[in-house]
Amino acid sequence: MSDPESPDLDLARRCAERLLDSDEASKRLGISISVTAAGQAVAVMSVRDDMLNGFGICHGGYIFTLADTAFAFACNAYNDVTVAAAGSIEYLQPVHGGDRLEASAVEDYREGRRGFYTVTVARGESDVVALFRGRSTSRSEPLLK
Amino acid sequence: MSDPESPDLDLARRCAERLLDSDEASKRLGISISVTAAGQAVAVMSVRDDMLNGFGICHGGYIFTLADTAFAFACNAYNDVTVAAAGSIEYLQPVHGGDRLEASAVEDYREGRRGFYTVTVARGESDVVALFRGRSTSRSEPLLK
Amino acid sequence: MSDPESPDLDLARRCAERLLDSDEASKRLGISISVTAAGQAVAVMSVRDDMLNGFGICHGGYIFTLADTAFAFACNAYNDVTVAAAGSIEYLQPVHGGDRLEASAVEDYREGRRGFYTVTVARGESDVVALFRGRSTSRSEPLLK
Amino acid sequence: MSDPESPDLDLARRCAERLLDSDEASKRLGISISVTAAGQAVAVMSVRDDMLNGFGICHGGYIFTLADTAFAFACNAYNDVTVAAAGSIEYLQPVHGGDRLEASAVEDYREGRRGFYTVTVARGESDVVALFRGRSTSRSEPLLK
Numbered sequence: 001m002s003d004p005e006s007p008d009l010d011l012a013r014r015c016a017e018r019l020l021d022s023d024e025a026s027k028r029l030g031i032s033i034s035v036t037a038a039g040q041a042v043a044v045m046s047v048r049d050d051m052l053n054g055f056g057i058c059h060g061g062y063i064f065t066l067a068d069t070a071f072a073f074a075c076n077a078y079n080d081v082t083v084a085a086a087g088s089i090e091y092l093q094p095v096h097g098g099d100r101l102e103a104s105a106v107e108d109y110r111e112g113r114r115g116f117y118t119v120t121v122a123r124g125e126s127d128v129v130a131l132f133r134g135r136s137t138s139r140s141e142p143l144l145k
Numbered sequence: 146m147s148d149p150e151s152p153d154l155d156l157a158r159r160c161a162e163r164l165l166d167s168d169e170a171s172k173r174l175g176i177s178i179s180v181t182a183a184g185q186a187v188a189v190m191s192v193r194d195d196m197l198n199g200f201g202i203c204h205g206g207y208i209f210t211l212a213d214t215a216f217a218f219a220c221n222a223y224n225d226v227t228v229a230a231a232g233s234i235e236y237l238q239p240v241h242g243g244d245r246l247e248a249s250a251v252e253d254y255r256e257g258r259r260g261f262y263t264v265t266v267a268r269g270e271s272d273v274v275a276l277f278r279g280r281s282t283s284r285s286e287p288l289l290k
Numbered sequence: 291m292s293d294p295e296s297p298d299l300d301l302a303r304r305c306a307e308r309l310l311d312s313d314e315a316s317k318r319l320g321i322s323i324s325v326t327a328a329g330q331a332v333a334v335m336s337v338r339d340d341m342l343n344g345f346g347i348c349h350g351g352y353i354f355t356l357a358d359t360a361f362a363f364a365c366n367a368y369n370d371v372t373v374a375a376a377g378s379i380e381y382l383q384p385v386h387g388g389d390r391l392e393a394s395a396v397e398d399y400r401e402g403r404r405g406f407y408t409v410t411v412a413r414g415e416s417d418v419v420a421l422f423r424g425r426s427t428s429r430s431e432p433l434l435k
Numbered sequence: 436m437s438d439p440e441s442p443d444l445d446l447a448r449r450c451a452e453r454l455l456d457s458d459e460a461s462k463r464l465g466i467s468i469s470v471t472a473a474g475q476a477v478a479v480m481s482v483r484d485d486m487l488n489g490f491g492i493c494h495g496g497y498i499f500t501l502a503d504t505a506f507a508f509a510c511n512a513y514n515d516v517t518v519a520a521a522g523s524i525e526y527l528q529p530v531h532g533g534d535r536l537e538a539s540a541v542e543d544y545r546e547g548r549r550g551f552y553t554v555t556v557a558r559g560e561s562d563v564v565a566l567f568r569g570r571s572t573s574r575s576e577p578l579l580k
Contacts, residue, residue, distance in 0.1 A: 050169045050173045051170055053164075053168050054171075055228065059213070061209055086235045128401065133423060278568060309488075344454035350522060354496055354500070355500065358496045359496065
């Protein structure tokens with residue numbers, strides 16, 4: 001999968017593979033990930049019935065978790081262990097069982113150990129259901145062995 | 146469980162029972178809830194191995210989900226269907242498999258349809274691991290039938 | 291200043307002129323505004339000594355105010371009275387007396403009455419000192435008479 | 436002003452005096468400060484006509500600045516130079532020229548170098564117009580000489 005013409009994307013993808021290997025949380029939620037550029041990632045999840053809350057709509061925690069996962073893969077693109085320092089979400093529309101959600105993370109700003117990301121969560125092509133912002137901190141430790 | 150000397154708490158607890166009945170998401174995560182006053186709730190969860198991410202620490206999404214759950218029960222105390230409009234979390238310390246987390250929600254301000262809540266997530270008695278803020282919107286619809 | 295080839299930008303600029311006319315707060319701070327596209331605006335301010343706090347650095351409130359101003363002009367581009375519902379800022383570097391700050395607002399998402407914007411505040415060309423996020427609400431009332 | 440029976444409040448007040456001495460920004464806005472306990476402060480400001488925006492209501496930046504000032508005095512109570520790392524505000528009601536605003540800051544959590552504060556901004560006794568949250572970072576440097 002190495003691509004000598006795009007070393008940044010190549011590195012980002014190797015970091016993602018390393019993270020995915022042992023990511024039980026994402027696997028268990030059925031989240032699939034693709035890294036589209038350094039600092040960008042897309043996470044996809046279908047809403048299951050066991051993700052619904054007492055109102056019969058998707059528990060906000062699962063929408064947040066999906067967005068947070070896209071964020072984690074976007075910010076871990078540089079072979080430097082990077083963790084979430086903070087995250088916030090605005091819920092724009094209710095999400096229902098069976099909905100297929102796509103969370104697209106982009107990097108707004110990164111400098112030194114700090115990074116800031118926006119994740120748009122949409123149902124289908126363009127029906128935006130939530131907007132997430134994440135702040136990351138890197139540890140200056142290589143992610144790849 | 147009716148308590149004629151504390152009608153507000155009594156109403157808050159009946160609202161919580163109504164919500165819990167059909168809350169598959171909280172049940173599946175093993176979250177237990179107690180409502181301590183109108184506008185206050187405590188949610189407890191033990192971190193399982195399937196909640197760990199690729200770094201072997203608890204996926205932030207699960208910590209958020211626990212806090213969001215405490216928030217949901219705190220803001221649904223008034224027999225008025227109330228949903229999360231937004232939530233934000235600051236991660237203060239990593240959380241490990243086996244940790245028992247307690248999320249305590251208090252109401253900062255409520256007026257008309259808007260409410261604002263702070264949730265402190267602690268490991269054990271007082272080791273704070275995350276701080277959550279939630280904004281709620283109520284729908285002016287009764288929750289109890 | 292009307293430009294028949296770019297009606298959206300033309301409308302955005304007429305809205306900005308209407309707002310600027312009576313904006314004492316921006317004038318008094320020496321803020322200048324340019325609208326670069328519908329949903330985008332740049333606000334520029336030089337930090338005066340009377341904007342410094344007890345540590346001798348620029349009071350965060352003035353950096354916020356500059357960013358909030360860029361946000362206000364970005365979200366009032368559609369001839370619909372639009373006000374800030376919320377704003378948040380991350381301070382990345384201290385700002386000093388004499389610094390010239392440029393706040394660039396872009397629209398992340400807008401649908402119905404809600405809009406979300408990111409404003410990057412930089413010193414000089416590219417030395418980012420703060421990152422601002424704003425949420426707007428429109429009133430469905432024309433701004434232009 | 437030293438009070439041997441309340442050494443924490445005494446220290447907090449000496450820190451506030453030190454900060455106020457050179458705080459041109461607060462003075463210029465006519466803000467008055469009182470420190471009511473370590474980690475708590477109240478800032479009061481009357482809205483002048485030169486604080487109004489193009490809609491004839493108080494520019495959100497000035498409301499933020501007032502809240503941010505109360506926050507700064509609350510978090511600088513421990514003789515350790517402490518600066519704002521981030522702030523966010525929810526605007527709940529429009530504010531008009533002539534309104535007298537009172538911003539009350541309380542400490543939600545402080546540990547090591549990080550602190551989190553909530554500031555409630557009210558008009559008159561209890562008419563809440565905005566809710567502010569601040570995150571502070573201390574530098575492990577004494578504030579008092």
